[in-house]
Amino acid sequence: MARRVVIVGVATHWGAELARRLERDPQVEYVAGIDDREPAADLERTEFLHADIRNPVLARLLPATEPDTVVHCGILWYPAPGKPARALHEINVIGTLQLLAACERTPPLERIVVRGSAAIYGCEPAAPLFHTEELAGRAPLRTRFQRDVAELEGYFEDFARRRPQVRCTMLRFQPEIGPDLDAPLTRYLRLPVVPTQLGFDPRLQLLHAEDATGALLAALRADVRGPVNVAPSGALSLSRILRSAGRLSLPVPHPLFEPALGRLGVELGAGPLVADAVRLLRYGRGISNRRLVEEVGYRPRFDAEAAVADFFEKADSRRVSPDLGGLFRRLAGVVR
């Protein structure tokens, strides 16, 4: 079980991280990574196969590696810098379709794990505070990414139904944070002054990067089928996250939040947030990790509070804190 593993999307942070862990495992005979660009990380014994996930060539490449396990880490939550958001649909939906078609032609395959997203639950003001797996599909599909996730989950479910000999697991991740992670949400939290939406205080579950990899690795080995939520235990409101991190927040009326953040984000190098994140930072989202803990057998090491504390502790030690005294003196100078 999990002797020959192919990681699709190995150039992503999570794909590379998983490859590194698998390389250290003596039980894993062979690791291959597929992506359209080389992973930035140094990988030792992972064979890199250059291919675009959207290209039908995948259907020849994948069976040739004779994998028993395929991990799909190539679902992107936000566009690469400078790329349009429309490209995501191609990569996420068409790419997953191509991958599933290739899997059909790979007879030794026993296991597929997909790194999906909890965005399928949406961010609804009146939603259950801790979604369980069977509640997917109840929320209206409001954003492009949410529609894409729902669509690709549908294809994946079809595949799982038609090929019962392959154990298929869809992991639904909450957004991750980590000191080494460069994502819109971590950049947002690192802003010296963090814009928030006036009058809203979303409950968030930010997953520690270490638990994100840990859960992926555990799911690979667990005998679980179907969707599994991946989230820390508990939840934390944004206001408390920012206060305990000593961040200043700047409440902005919610219709102005997206443009304001676009402006400020570009100014401060954080980049704009995608529509999903705007809704997440208004209404929040909570998911239940009971299945992950009890059936996959992975208990996240960091709960919602500890994950945030660890993130800010490590992020702050690398950052020059804003000079409030200097700022104050400058302001005083302007007034004078």
Place this chain on the structure above:
Amino acid sequence: MSGPQGGAPTAAALADFLREVRAGIEAGLDPVAAARGAIPRLPARLRNAVEALARRWRGEYREDKWGFDEDFAEAAFPLFEFLYEVWWRVDAVGVRNVPAHGRALLVANHAGSIFPFDASMMTMALMKEHPLPRWPRFMVLDWAFSLPFVSTFMRRVGGVPAAPQNALALLAEDELVMVFPEGVKGTRKPFSERYRLQRFGRGGFVEVALRTGAPIVPVAVVGSEEIYPKVGELDVAARLTGAPFVPVTPTFPWLGALGLIPLPSKWRIEFCEPIDLSEHGPEAAHDRGLVFDISERVRETIQERLYANLVARGAPFV
């Protein structure tokens, strides 16, 4: 060290404090550090308040995974205490029927067209009169959670969106949960139909109680149905705001914000004997007939106690 008391000494202490802050800044500290250094200069009461605020500012307060914030609820307590003691002169009967430990589902009638205060007054009755008080959670109309400020406030004082999953999970953690099965139909009823219970939804609250084995405590709230006498509705305003309805009362919207002040009716809240459903087991939640029977029984109990307490209360406004 106790600070000076009274008006003039307070002003003197404040001036002292500001001088200390300025000295701190001139000595090269940033304003926050300078202010922190000068805190011992403040009079004792002010110092405590400032320190409490500072703790909040630093995020050093507790908040459970549902978003309930006990410090915040306690800060709002005096306002609701005023409403409870002075404004509505609430009499609470049978608070000991609410279990001191473990899960229980409190089911009550719902009223108050502009802002329903019944959940907050039931909370006050439990917190003030129960021998072992604990903060109950309550199910809130979905629309409230799409509003700025309201959503945050509701969540911090223990409100959760009215989804059955939330009630199930809270009861599984042995919390007290308050539900209002009449829902919007309850708050929307015109003044002429006060104290006439509406349909109890589809009996979802009974399913929740059966599945968790929680006892149902019927609660009759008298007085809440007179605070905003609804005489009409503004359809256009409702469509524009997305609200379920916008009520017209003798004072709202004619007097603007003043119209939001509830009338000072006399209240009486009765907590009835708990109904134990554990004999049925969780599987009984699928038994439609049983669910409707129990739902109807709870509804009749509340209706009957409403009439009895209306008589016991007497005149509505004195």
